[in-house]
Amino acid sequence: MSKHYRIGVMFSTTGPYSVVARSMLNGALLAVAEQVAPGISVEPVVVNPGGDLASYAALSRDLLQSGVRHVVGCYTSSSRKEVIPCFEKHDALLWYPSHYEGFESSNNVIYTGASPNQHVLPLVDHMLAHVGSSAFCIGSNYIWAWENTRIFREAMTARGARVLAERYVPVGDTEIDQVVEAILEARPSFVFNNLIGTSNYAFFRAFRAACNARGIDQPRVIPVASCTLSEPELEEIGTDAVDGHLSCSVYFSSLASPTNEAFTRAYRAAFPEGPSTSADAEASYIAMKLLVLALAEAGTDDVEAVKEAATRQHLLAPQGEVHIDPQTLHAHLTPRIGISNAASRFELIVEAPGPVRPDPYLVQSSPRYAVAARNSSLRVVK
Numbered sequence: 001m002s003k004h005y006r007i008g009v010m011f012s013t014t015g016p017y018s019v020v021a022r023s024m025l026n027g028a029l030l031a032v033a034e035q036v037a038p039g040i041s042v043e044p045v046v047v048n049p050g051g052d053l054a055s056y057a058a059l060s061r062d063l064l065q066s067g068v069r070h071v072v073g074c075y076t077s078s079s080r081k082e083v084i085p086c087f088e089k090h091d092a093l094l095w096y097p098s099h100y101e102g103f104e105s106s107n108n109v110i111y112t113g114a115s116p117n118q119h120v121l122p123l124v125d126h127m128l129a130h131v132g133s134s135a136f137c138i139g140s141n142y143i144w145a146w147e148n149t150r151i152f153r154e155a156m157t158a159r160g161a162r163v164l165a166e167r168y169v170p171v172g173d174t175e176i177d178q179v180v181e182a183i184l185e186a187r188p189s190f191v192f193n194n195l196i197g198t199s200n201y202a203f204f205r206a207f208r209a210a211c212n213a214r215g216i217d218q219p220r221v222i223p224v225a226s227c228t229l230s231e232p233e234l235e236e237i238g239t240d241a242v243d244g245h246l247s248c249s250v251y252f253s254s255l256a257s258p259t260n261e262a263f264t265r266a267y268r269a270a271f272p273e274g275p276s277t278s279a280d281a282e283a284s285y286i287a288m289k290l291l292v293l294a295l296a297e298a299g300t301d302d303v304e305a306v307k308e309a310a311t312r313q314h315l316l317a318p319q320g321e322v323h324i325d326p327q328t329l330h331a332h333l334t335p336r337i338g339i340s341n342a343a344s345r346f347e348l349i350v351e352a353p354g355p356v357r358p359d360p361y362l363v364q365s366s367p368r369y370a371v372a373a374r375n376s377s378l379r380v381v382k
Contacts, residue, residue, distance in 0.1 A: 003040045003041070004041045005040060005041070007044055007045065007070050007072065008060075008068045009025060009044045009071070009073060010048075010059060011025045011048065011049075012050055014051070015049075015197075016051055016196075017051060017076065019232045019275050020197070020275070022275050023274075024075060024280045024281050025046065026267065027285035028072050028288045030267055031286075032044050032288060038296065040296050056083050061086050068092070070093045070095065070306065071093075071094055071095065075280065076144060077101060077142065080109075087109070088107075088108045091108070093110060093303045093306065094109045094110070095109075095288070096109050096111050097280060097284040098113040099119055099250075099280070101143065102115050102117075102151070102359075103362075104360065105360065109329065110287070111328075111330040111360070112287040112322075114249070114279070115359060116148070116151050116359075116362060117360075118333050118335045121362075123227060123246070123248035125159075126248070131189055132190060133161040134164055134188045134189045135156060135162070135188050136182070136188040137153070137163055137166040137191075137192045138167050138168070138193055138194065139193070139194030139195055140171045140196045140199055141171065142171060146168075149166055149192070165186055169195070170199075174199060177206060183207070183222065184210060184216075191223070192225055196228060204224070204245070205238060205240070209240075218244070220244070223244065224246065225246040226245065227249070234345070242342060243341050244339065246338070246339055250282075252346040253345065254347065259316055259320075260319070277318075282318050290324065291306070291310070293315070294306045294310040294313060297313075310324050311325070311326040320355065333356065334352050334355050335352045337351075
């Protein structure tokens with residue numbers, strides 16, 4: 001007899017970052033539609049917090065009190081931080097499918113998005129090797145941008161490079177001209193961008209327009225590098241400012257592989273009105289796939305049994321092989337860097353040879369070790 005499980009799916013499909021969140025919802029629902037695990041059936045219970053932090057907590061509580069034990073959801077780090085205490089209190093499991101800033105560990109979260117050693121550090125190395133040694137950091141005013149910029153700054157400093165300035169704007173704010181002027185005055189080698197949602201789209205349009213007005217070839221002279229920029233967002237930026245932007249990610253829709261081609265084809269067929277696939281949509285797809293496989297193997301939705309089963313799964317995902325590290329509950333993923341083109345897609349320019357072990361606390365890859373190695377008064381204690 002088939003076992004039936006209700007699975008929470010929680011994304012803000014309205015609000016300032018709704019474009020990416022809708023692609024994440026699509027990714028999770030596609031995985032449910034493709035379910036092939038024998039002996040179980042899965043019913044997605046979809047909720048929309050609308051980008052409101054208080055709603056995340058309230059909806060999480062409602063889901064868990066209704067008997068749901070597993071939820072695939074959250075895009076922003078602030079929403080994840082908001083709901084974790086509720087999952088810990090109810091002994092439930094959040095499957096968090098977004099790139100994030102690391103420096104977190106919860107026995108009630110499985111992370112299927114990229115850790116900082118899988119996106120920030122590869123981007124720093126690439127930009128210093130191929131672009132220049134000074135950066136201007138911008139971001140939305142919340143924990144993702146603060147922490148990602150901190151990691152970026154430490155990595156830059158460890159390599160002898162400079163962060164000229166940092167600027168933050170409220171989530172959803174589109175009054176961005178003052179930030180653009182500050183960048184043009186500083187003239188960095190590149191911009192490190194941690195804006196999200198509507199603020200992000202407004203920045204790219206305003207920055208390109210300001211550079212054009214001054215006769216500056218923006219992609220060549222002051223390129224913008226991100227760890228969040230994805231295909232649905234390129235489409236929101238618009239044709240006048242969409243090309244020449246760098247993004248470090250573990251997935252691009254343009255990856256040439258039979259698995260990814262099947263994924264993008266199925267996604268387009270299921271969601272013809274979009275938004276396009278994204279790294280976060282793929283992470284949601286992975287989270288739901290792994291959850292279904294783990295439920296089938298465990299034969300129960302008990303959190304400890306499912307966690308153990310999840311770490312034994314090896315999934316051939318659209319990006320390539322993915323599995324969960326049993327020590328950190330983070331995913332082994334393959335870092336890549338792409339550059340955007342006029343078709344609102346990314347052309348791959350850098351790719352790791354295979355999945356990289358997650359290092360959420362940068363224990364093995366901390367830029368602090370590089371600083372110690374360069375400073376004769378310091379010694380790394382093993």
